Amino acid sequence: MSIDWITELTAILTKEKLSNSDGDRFRHSKDESFHPPSEPEVVVFPETKDDITAALQVANRYDIPVTPYGAGSGLDGQSIPINHGISMNFERMKEVISFNPEDLTVTVQPGITRLELNKEINRHGLYFPIDPGADASIGGMTATNASGTTAVRYGSMRDQVLNLEVILSDGRIIKTGSDAKKSSSGYHLNSLFVGSEGTLGIISEITLKLHGIPEHIIAARCTFPSPKACAEAAHAVLMSGIPIVRMELVDASSIKQVNAYGDYQFPEEHSLFFEFSGTQVSAEEEASVVQELMDESGCGNWARASGSKERAELWRARHELAYAYRHIKGMAVAGSDVCVPISKLADLVVYAREHIEESGLAGGVFGHVGDGNFHTIIVYNPDDPGEVKQAETINEKLVLKAIEVGGTCTGEHGVGLGKMKYQDREHGGAVEVMKSFKTLLDPRNRLNPGKIFY
Known part of the structure; x- marks a missing residue:
């Protein structure tokens, strides 16, 4: 040293x-x-x-x-x-630099977390909707282009960032956007730095869009006999044009695991979870229409949660799902987060579930099916080379299948270390263009080296 x-x-x-x-x-x-x-x-x-x-x-x-x-x-x-x-x-850089409720914008330092930010702005009737589950920092969420359960309505961080202050490797400080809601001026540098995982510059300020807290919120859930039936029912909701806020698929194995972990009482069947928001009239109407669609699709166990405590319990269970697997004593987990065109979703969910079952390993399929993004999580013994290899093989097969049907190797977790090997397969010649940006902005490769691509 x-x-x-x-x-x-x-x-x-x-x-x-x-x-x-x-x-x-x-x-x-x-x-x-x-x-x-x-x-x-x-x-x-x-x-x-x-x-x-x-x-x-x-x-x-x-x-x-x-x-x-x-x-x-x-x-x-x-x-x-x-x-x-x-x-x-960046845990000491948590300030709200400027808050402009009349413009529906806020500028923050990178260390503030999403829950801390919402605590600051909720009392003004506003909220920041991107919800990856963990109480991640806004800087980290920006760096990985995080999304989460609300992506079906609000998209990812890239859709919510108006402007960034970025410190480049040579010390230059640049702004990548403005406070305006849209712009046709110059290259779209926001999109370059959001999702760059700290490899192009250090983000020191983030200006975000904010949204009004809805008057009324309804959560609901229902069950289906198979993951494919869940995915097909979700597709029917999207085709109906209902502006749903959240729509999550959780397979039966995962429901069973989260019930045991959190002492919940959900029916241990393949399930869809929903959230509707807006005025009371619009939210009630949307929930009723979706219930009719689900009935037509053959669902069971339809249940609604209108009270804040019931809704919180439902979504807390969904967010605890990954931790329910991760806390199995003596075991490790591997997972993937592919995203595919909506029309391919049902087949890919079945593909993933079949490979997990064939392996004999425990695991689940769940995710934000409203935007084609779903996760697998596979539990294996880290001391058993055979199980380690099986887990890696399942993930690789799923990623390659997703890319084959026009999807991506990662919908929200980012590339980091685990998805580097798929960049050429997914992006082809565009990888060299990405590398050229890296060379231009960080010629000595000091910023988070060894990430995104080799």
């Missing part, structure tokens, strides 16, 4: 903004993924954009890699510092 650059960094930032303790280095060596940990040499806790710039200047002089770190809730290794160096944690 070179003492020179750490000594210089400490002198510039002060000891309070830097740590190389064993505990901090270990905490920043991993995320929620199954990828092996890798410790940074030092962790920096910037409090201002000047702190970020100072750290980047030292990294420039000594050719030290810098890996951004949000809440550590990533699922594909984006924040793992595989080349060691500096891990840059």
Whole structure:
């Protein structure tokens, strides 16, 4: 470990903004993924954009890699510092820089989490809708183009970001957009940096669109005899044109697992979960129409939850689903998050479920079927090479099938470490264009090196 650059960094930032303790280095060596940990040499806790710039200047002089770190809730290794160096944690940059309720916009620092942001703005009748489940940081959500259960109506982070302040590897500070709701001016740099996973620049400010809190919200669920029937019923809802807020598929194995984990009492069958919002009249009407569609599709166990406590319980169960699998003692999990054209969704869900069952491993299929994005999670014994190989094979087959039908290897988790090997298959010659952007903006490959592509 070179003492020179750490000594210089400490002198510039002060000891309070830097740590190389064993505990901090270990905490920043991993995320929620199954990828092996890798410790940074030092962790920096910037409090201002000047702190970020100072750290980047030292990294420039000594050719030290810098890996951004949000809440550590990533699922594909984006924040793992595989080349060691500096891990840059934004937990001290949580300010709301400007809040303009009349414009339905807010500008925040990257470390604020989505729940912290909503706590600040909810009392003004506004909310930020992107909900990946975990209380992720807004910076991390921007870096991975996160989405989640509300994607069917609100899309992903890319659809909600108006402007970014980005600090480039050489210390230049740029703005990528404006506070206006749309623009036809210049290249769309927002879309370049949202989803770039910290490989092109360090995001220091994010300006977001906000939305009014709806007057009335209804949640509902129902069951079907097969995952394919669930997917086909979801497709029928989309074809009806109903502006549904959430529509989630959860297979029977996953319902059983979350019941055991959280002491819930859901029918242990393949299920769809819904949320409708708007005025009371519109939400009630939409829920009634969807109930009719589900009845026509052969559903069972239709149940509605209009009260806030019932709704919260229903969605808490959905969000705990992945953790229900991850907390099986002595076992590890692997998963995928492919996204496919809506018309291909039912077949891909069946394809995934069949491969899990054929393997003999435990696992589930669930996800945001309203936008063609679904997840698999496979439980395996990490000490059994055969089971490890089976889990990897299932994921690979699913990803390749998704790409084959015109889909993508990742709908929301990002590329990170696990999906790099599929970039050429999915993007072809466009990968070289992506690499050219990386070379232009980070010619010495210091920003989160070893991520997205080889």
